Amino acid sequence: MADIYSVKDSASERRVFLKRIVASFIVITLLTSALIVRLIYLQIVVHEHYAMMSKENSVKIVPLVPSRGIIYDRNGKILADNTPSYSLELTPEQIENMSDTLQKLQKLLNISDDKIEAFQKQYKRQKRFTSSPLLLNMNDEELAKFAVVRPYFPGVDIRTHLVRHYPFGELTAHVIGYVGRINENELKELPLSEYRGSTHIGKLGIESSYEKELHGKAGYAEIETNVQARSLNTLSENNPEPGASLYLTLDIDLQKIAYDALEGYSGAVVAIDIKTGGVLVFTSRPGFDPNPFVVGISSDAYNSLQSSPDQPLYNRALRGLYPPGSTVKPFVALAGLEYEAINAQQKLFCPGYYQLPGVVHKYRDWRKGGHGSVNMNEAITQSCDVYFYRLAATLGIDHLHDFLKQFGFGETTGIDLVGEKVGLLPSRHWKEAQRKQLWFPGETLITGIGQGYYQVTPLQLARATATLANKGKVVTPFLVNKIVTAHITKPGPEVHKDTIKLASENIETIVEAMVNVVHSERGTAKSIGKNINYQIAGKTGTAQVFNIKQNAKYNENEIDFKLRDHALFISFAPAHDPQIAVAVIAENGGHGGSVAAPIAGKVIKQFLKSAH
Amino acid sequence: MKTETRNEHFEPPSIIGTILRKLHIDIPLFIALFLAAILSFIILYSTGGQEIAMLYRQAARVGLAFFLMTLLAHVHPYQLKRYSAILFSLGVLLLLAVLIMGQIGKGAQRWLELGFFRFQPSEMIKLTTPMIVAWYLADSPLPPKPRQLFVATLFILIPTLLIAKQPDLGTALLVASSGGGVLFFAGLSWQLMLFSVAILAALAPIIWHFMHDYQRDRVLTFLNPEADPLGRGYHIIQSKIAIGSGGIYGKGWLGSTQSELDFLPESSTDFIFAVFAEEFGLLGCLGLLTLYLIIIARCLYIAAQAHDTYCRLLASSLAFTFFVYVFVNIGMVIGVLPVVGVPLPLISYGGTSIVTLLSGFGILMSIHTHKKRLSR
Numbered sequence: 001m002a003d004i005y006s007v008k009d010s011a012s013e014r015r016v017f018l019k020r021i022v023a024s025f026i027v028i029t030l031l032t033s034a035l036i037v038r039l040i041y042l043q044i045v046v047h048e049h050y051a052m053m054s055k056e057n058s059v060k061i062v063p064l065v066p067s068r069g070i071i072y073d074r075n076g077k078i079l080a081d082n083t084p085s086y087s088l089e090l091t092p093e094q095i096e097n098m099s100d101t102l103q104k105l106q107k108l109l110n111i112s113d114d115k116i117e118a119f120q121k122q123y124k125r126q127k128r129f130t131s132s133p134l135l136l137n138m139n140d141e142e143l144a145k146f147a148v149v150r151p152y153f154p155g156v157d158i159r160t161h162l163v164r165h166y167p168f169g170e171l172t173a174h175v176i177g178y179v180g181r182i183n184e185n186e187l188k189e190l191p192l193s194e195y196r197g198s199t200h201i202g203k204l205g206i207e208s209s210y211e212k213e214l215h216g217k218a219g220y221a222e223i224e225t226n227v228q229a230r231s232l233n234t235l236s237e238n239n240p241e242p243g244a245s246l247y248l249t250l251d252i253d254l255q256k257i258a259y260d261a262l263e264g265y266s267g268a269v270v271a272i273d274i275k276t277g278g279v280l281v282f283t284s285r286p287g288f289d290p291n292p293f294v295v296g297i298s299s300d301a302y303n304s305l306q307s308s309p310d311q312p313l314y315n316r317a318l319r320g321l322y323p324p325g326s327t328v329k330p331f332v333a334l335a336g337l338e339y340e341a342i343n344a345q346q347k348l349f350c351p352g353y354y355q356l357p358g359v360v361h362k363y364r365d366w367r368k369g370g371h372g373s374v375n376m377n378e379a380i381t382q383s384c385d386v387y388f389y390r391l392a393a394t395l396g397i398d399h400l401h402d403f404l405k406q407f408g409f410g411e412t413t414g415i416d417l418v419g420e421k422v423g424l425l426p427s428r429h430w431k432e433a434q435r436k437q438l439w440f441p442g443e444t445l446i447t448g449i450g451q452g453y454y455q456v457t458p459l460q461l462a463r464a465t466a467t468l469a470n471k472g473k474v475v476t477p478f479l480v481n482k483i484v485t486a487h488i489t490k491p492g493p494e495v496h497k498d499t500i501k502l503a504s505e506n507i508e509t510i511v512e513a514m515v516n517v518v519h520s521e522r523g524t525a526k527s528i529g530k531n532i533n534y535q536i537a538g539k540t541g542t543a544q545v546f547n548i549k550q551n552a553k554y555n556e557n558e559i560d561f562k563l564r565d566h567a568l569f570i571s572f573a574p575a576h577d578p579q580i581a582v583a584v585i586a587e588n589g590g591h592g593g594s595v596a597a598p599i600a601g602k603v604i605k606q607f608l609k610s611a612h
Numbered sequence: 613m614k615t616e617t618r619n620e621h622f623e624p625p626s627i628i629g630t631i632l633r634k635l636h637i638d639i640p641l642f643i644a645l646f647l648a649a650i651l652s653f654i655i656l657y658s659t660g661g662q663e664i665a666m667l668y669r670q671a672a673r674v675g676l677a678f679f680l681m682t683l684l685a686h687v688h689p690y691q692l693k694r695y696s697a698i699l700f701s702l703g704v705l706l707l708l709a710v711l712i713m714g715q716i717g718k719g720a721q722r723w724l725e726l727g728f729f730r731f732q733p734s735e736m737i738k739l740t741t742p743m744i745v746a747w748y749l750a751d752s753p754l755p756p757k758p759r760q761l762f763v764a765t766l767f768i769l770i771p772t773l774l775i776a777k778q779p780d781l782g783t784a785l786l787v788a789s790s791g792g793g794v795l796f797f798a799g800l801s802w803q804l805m806l807f808s809v810a811i812l813a814a815l816a817p818i819i820w821h822f823m824h825d826y827q828r829d830r831v832l833t834f835l836n837p838e839a840d841p842l843g844r845g846y847h848i849i850q851s852k853i854a855i856g857s858g859g860i861y862g863k864g865w866l867g868s869t870q871s872e873l874d875f876l877p878e879s880s881t882d883f884i885f886a887v888f889a890e891e892f893g894l895l896g897c898l899g900l901l902t903l904y905l906i907i908i909a910r911c912l913y914i915a916a917q918a919h920d921t922y923c924r925l926l927a928s929s930l931a932f933t934f935f936v937y938v939f940v941n942i943g944m945v946i947g948v949l950p951v952v953g954v955p956l957p958l959i960s961y962g963g964t965s966i967v968t969l970l971s972g973f974g975i976l977m978s979i980h981t982h983k984k985r986l987s988r
Contacts, residue, residue, distance in 0.1 A: 013754045016755065017797060017924055020799060024928070024932060025912055028908060028932075031935075031939055032905060035901065035939070035942050035943065038948055042856040043858055043893060044894065047856055050853050050855070054856075189825075
């Protein structure tokens with residue numbers, strides 16, 4: 001049987017094929033007839049109905065665009081709203097001599113030739129009774145000039161429409177973000193029925209994270225139009241649902257103090273309300289003015305922002321990755337106490353360097369001569385590196401990693417902003433998986449002082465500090481406190497609270513040491529502890545930008561500004577009734593104590609002053 | 613064979629005819645296609661706001677497409693068959709490349725940027741899929757055995773799924789039907805076809821699960837367009853108003869108010885049939901459908917006349933796919949099928965679709981004009 005089938009029977013194949021050709025043509029004819037039946041139905045049977053809809057007075061459905069929700073700070077100050085923008089529009093039908101009118105207007109308002117040309121192209125494509133814009137975003141002077149001569153220009157009008165406006169400009173650019181024109185890719189994923197007529201969408205920050213709430217839903221009006229599409233009257237209106245207003249936890253006054261204090265440096269300041277997790281300050285410097293992005297930034301302006309060496313478009317608070325440096329020491333010390341790897345009173349000797357058994361390499365202390373014999377309190381106060389090398393070696397990387405992870409290092413904080421960076425908390429497992437290498441003991445040492453692979457964002461640092469101040473109750477930062485629509489007020493994102501199990505006397509030990517950092521004679525941030533009637537708990541940090549060779553001495557005057565160490569500072573206050581946690585990073589600031597700490601000091605001072 | 617040799621002597625010795633034959637052009641098909649192109653320009657002049665520049669752009673594309681058609685008509689079917697597998701593999705690789713690039717870059721991508729023009733691998737796959745299935749089945753006895761069916765189905769499914777992933781539902785459908793067409797013409801039993809339809813129906817809920825939201829939207833809108841007159845149902849309602857108001861005789865050329873007043877979106881591309889129906893009425897529609905039927909009939913005739921299995925299968929499948937093109941587009945515009953992005957063949961504005969279509973007709977012409985030499 002198989003043999004018979006394996007022979008190719010051309011004649012029979014051809015017969016089958018011809019049958020199929022005939023069959024397919026029958027199917028095709030039948031289906032085409034189905035189309036024709038449908039066409040007959042539409043064009044003969046119900047023709048009258050459709051002709052009515054299309055003829056003479058047809059009904060046109062026009063979208064009604066919802067107004068975008070306003071964004072307020074915690075005190076009700078407006079951070080983003082919609083302001084009227086004025087444009088000069090010409091209706092060709094009402095203008096007798098177009099070229100003459102254009103000439104006069106050009107002279108009066110100093111309009112560039114490009115704009116005149118663009119207008120001429122545009123208006124010819126439109127109906128004679130619809131207006132086309134000649135000049136957008138008119139300023140007061142232009143408005144005043146035109147207002148005087150308006151009667152002489154029939155058919156030329158000033159039209160108003162709403163444009164998103166950010167009154168604080170660069171101060172809020174990184175947290176509020178901005179809206180911009182909807183692009184093709186976004187259009188594809190938008191629910192079209194809600195966005196009919198909308199031109200803008202949140203691109204960054206809160207504007208993007210809360211796009212759904214802020215935008216609202218489009219409504220529509222049925223408008224009777226005549227055959228030339230001139231509107232005659234409105235038949236019915238289905239009102240749009242305006243976007244929700246957002247009330248943030250952010251304090252714009254505090255934000256301004258932080259931003260101004262960073263003057264001269266690139267960097268970030270994040271402050272968190274410890275009791276709630278609400279973010280009080282979220283600043284990244286340099287910022288940029290978001291307002292040009294709304295109306296469409298010129299490519300020159302955009303390129304200069306893009307290529308600026310200070311990277312103003314870069315959200316350092318959310319996406320900047322820095323080694324935490326010595327700011328990690330309070331956490332490492334706490335790990336030592338919790339795992340009972342060390343006793344707080346136990347003294348360790350610091351000769352200025354540390355060597356692993358059998359290794360020549362010297363792990364150096366920042367103070368060349370060493371700190372002598374120090375206990376935990378002194379080690380934190382003076383930021384002794386050798387103490388923490390030894391403690392880290394005793395703990396081991398596994399304990400170190402597991403303990404630090406609980407504070408949110410190496411994971412997103414869950415803040416209600418898109419685009420957050422994860423950072424990196426190194427571990428044996430990570431190195432094997434990512435680098436295909438074994439973990440070396442020396443790497444445990446430098447992890448213990450916050451160097452090496454370790455990377456955190458300023459936001460993560462603030463969160464970890466707030467969690468420490470909160471006695472292990474994990475703080476989840478958020479920005480939106482209330483979402484308010486016409487009908488209901490909803491709270492912002494839900495915050496889940498985990499608690500890290502920590503012995504209260506151990507926390508007390510760490511807090512005492514961090515108070516000493518600010519308030520004792522040998523503290524690395526003692527400059528901010530003077531003349532205040534409350535206590536700040538803090539820790540300075542210095543993150544290396546490049547490696548110094550063995551036995552070479554770091555001299556900040558000799559090296560280029562860009563290669564100077566980053567200055568870090570974490571803090572909370574008041575030390576024994578913590579309300580606010582602040583993390584500061586000043587890029588290339590050199591010393592945490594002299595540059596970063598005063599910035600945090602100013603923020604805390606203002607916060608406590610306004611709280612009482 | 614002898615009769616055909618004699619036939620050659622009896623053909624009227626017109627100069628144009630001789631030139632076209634030298635060019636390997638099939639005259640009836642060429643005339644029909646040319647008519648369609650003229651019709652396209654007439655209607656595009658109306659939908660494009662009577663802008664001549666747009667017609668020039670389209671003319672350049674159509675010119676290129678006719679040139680490619682002539683070029684392909686010169687390639688011997690034997691060569692096409694030889695390179696079927698290579699061309700298909702190349703097409704699949706390019707599809708993968710596009711998909712990967714799309715994932716690296718942001719969002720969906722369908723084309724490769726080749727300096728002065730964009731190349732869509734999915735267009736090439738529309739031709740190479742029927743080629744490889746025909747190549748694979750041609751040399752074994754037909755109808756295909758289960759094992760062959762399985763392999764052929766894989767050949768069809770791979771590019772179809774890759775394109776559906778882009779996501780481009782319309783093209784995926786065309787690719788699937790071009791491959792499926794080959795199976796049908798190869799003599800796939802009717803029972804098996806019914807069975808596959810049943811399987812597909814059973815799979816529908818699963819496919820639904822994997823669809824993008826906007827694709828689900830389109831299906832839902834198809835089922836109930838009036839539910840959302842501003843959003844999803846807008847196209848279909850406006851297009852039905854346009855067609856229905858055209859009546860028997862139409863509103864006359866340039867008389868469309870629906871597209872004129874911007875009621876009808878995509879009036880030059882996917883929804884051009886609505887404008888055509890509004891301006892030329894039922895009679896015009898019948899004329900256009902007749903033209904399409906003539907083209908299809910000629911292609912099926914070419915397939916019936918072809919001398920080897922590969923040519924037969926390829927030619928008939930190309931004819932069938934052309935019909936699917938027509939049916940899916942018109943069906944969607946008149947509201948009997950869901951809105952999938954398929955242009956009206958030979959009429960819609962745009963270059964990619966017409967280039968591929970005419971390339972397909974080039975292959976058909978090659979099959980028809982080379983067969984005498986092949987049979988010797």
